[in-house]
Amino acid sequence: MLIPHPSMLVAPQNTLGNDMEGQQQNFDGPLMPNQSNIPSEFVWPDNEKPCLVAPELKIPPIDMKGFLSGDPQTVSKICAEVSEACKKHGFFLVVNHGVDKKLIDQAHKLIDTFFCMDLPDKQKAQRKLGEHCGYANSFIGRFSSKLPWKETLSFHYSADNSGKTVEDYFVNVLGEDFRQFGILFQEYCEVMSNLALEIMELLGMSLGVDRECFREFFKNNESVMRLNYYPPCQKPELALGTGPHCDPTSLTILHQDQVEGLQVQVDGKWYSVAPKEDAFVVNIGDTFMALSNGIFKSCLHRAVVNNQIVRKSLAFFLCPNREKLVTPPKDLITMENPQAYPEFTWPSLLEFTQKHYRSDTKTLDAFATWLREKNK
Numbered sequence: 001m002l003i004p005h006p007s008m009l010v011a012p013q014n015t016l017g018n019d020m021e022g023q024q025q026n027f028d029g030p031l032m033p034n035q036s037n038i039p040s041e042f043v044w045p046d047n048e049k050p051c052l053v054a055p056e057l058k059i060p061p062i063d064m065k066g067f068l069s070g071d072p073q074t075v076s077k078i079c080a081e082v083s084e085a086c087k088k089h090g091f092f093l094v095v096n097h098g099v100d101k102k103l104i105d106q107a108h109k110l111i112d113t114f115f116c117m118d119l120p121d122k123q124k125a126q127r128k129l130g131e132h133c134g135y136a137n138s139f140i141g142r143f144s145s146k147l148p149w150k151e152t153l154s155f156h157y158s159a160d161n162s163g164k165t166v167e168d169y170f171v172n173v174l175g176e177d178f179r180q181f182g183i184l185f186q187e188y189c190e191v192m193s194n195l196a197l198e199i200m201e202l203l204g205m206s207l208g209v210d211r212e213c214f215r216e217f218f219k220n221n222e223s224v225m226r227l228n229y230y231p232p233c234q235k236p237e238l239a240l241g242t243g244p245h246c247d248p249t250s251l252t253i254l255h256q257d258q259v260e261g262l263q264v265q266v267d268g269k270w271y272s273v274a275p276k277e278d279a280f281v282v283n284i285g286d287t288f289m290a291l292s293n294g295i296f297k298s299c300l301h302r303a304v305v306n307n308q309i310v311r312k313s314l315a316f317f318l319c320p321n322r323e324k325l326v327t328p329p330k331d332l333i334t335m336e337n338p339q340a341y342p343e344f345t346w347p348s349l350l351e352f353t354q355k356h357y358r359s360d361t362k363t364l365d366a367f368a369t370w371l372r373e374k375n376k
């Protein structure tokens with residue numbers, strides 16, 4: 001039986017406002033950006049409080065067009081840069097990516113439009129306990145302390161051509177008035193999925209396996225798109241927009257607006273990743289770390305907040321189709337580097353992170369223990 005991570009323990013009679021029918025209620029915090037004091041549930045312990053000014057992490061800008069059309073020498077240099085970054089901290093930038101700037105700008109504008117709506121209208125998409133899609137603020141009911149200072153809207157994207165999952169989500173959950181939202185984010189997710197598959201070719205070559213190996217694996221991905229909205233906080237030195245975590249997913253393609261906030265931990269120190277309008281920040285998640293047999297790293301990162309201005313980010317989380325077995329290509333399993341993690345499917349890891357464990361640097365190891373216990 002897995003002992004729940006301490007910060008997962010939620011008082012059964014829950015004094016913090018969520019009804020026991022599993023509806024996540026709302027909590028002041030990020031909904032009251034001008035209040036001078038912040039609820040104690042949003043104050044992080046001293047050892048996790050943010051350092052608001054962190055040295056900049058120098059990560060390589062990877063020229064995607066240069067990779068896709070470059071000569072062998074260019075491709076080899078790019079693969080070496082990606083391999084070095086992914087073995088060290090799992091983050092790199094992608095530039096010259098071919099994504100229309102207008103599409104990105106429209107997506108950011110719709111984040112503002114949605115999160116500036118009245119709370120009851122946002123609550124039409126209210127996320128339910130145990131589910132990872134929908135509208136959430138405060139994350140009350142998930143965690144009893146160390147709450148993130150943010151509002152989020154998350155929804156599924158399915159790469160198979162069966163339908164328009166994103167467009168349908170917005171219309172079905174929020175109504176016909178949101179069809180334009182759905183059309184925009186449907187296109188945004190399709191573009192992200194295509195970019196992710198190109199990056200999978202790059203990661204395959206950087207690991208020395210067949211270029212098509214991971215592209216094929218993620219071809220019919222069932223991914224998650226998340227809109228992050230970080231209201232100003234009057235005590236930014238006490239709070240965190242997103243707490244320290246490793247993404248449990250496979251690959252994250254993040255577009256930050258022009259407000260600083262993303263930080264990555266490297267060798268125990270926090271570094272900021274400066275926003276660059278023409279770049280996506282790409283990072284390895286736990287699932288891809290397992291696929292790479294531990295060679296590429298899924299690393300701790302977080303988002304700090306400020307007391308002046310809203311910060312927003314668009315995060316596309318690539319996830320394999322639910323049927324896929326996450327197990328490394330045979331070439332990555334050697335005597336020197338035996339299989340690091342038991343094989344699993346993404347839905348089982350997702351369930352673990354949604355119901356049993358708060359994501360950190362040990363998620364995969366704790367998940368392996370949980371799987372062994374479950375399968376005894």
Ligand SMILES: C=C1C[C@]23C[C@H]1CC[C@H]2[C@]1(C)CCC[C@@](C)(C(=O)O)[C@H]1[C@@H]3C(=O)O
Nearest residue numbers: 132148224242243245246247248249317359
């Ligand atoms: C499948 C998911 C769970 C989270 C959203 C996507 C991918 C990233 C995960 C998350 C962002 C990692 C940090 C903790 C988390 C609780 C959060 O801050 O939102 C995670 C998301 C979630 O469980 O809702």
Ligand SMILES: O=C(O)CCC(=O)C(=O)O
Nearest residue numbers: 228242247262303313315
């Ligand atoms: O908003 C950011 O910069 C990072 C958010 C993040 O890490 C996440 O949503 O997983």
Ligand SMILES: [Fe+2]
Nearest residue numbers: 245246247301
């Ligand atoms: Fe993340």
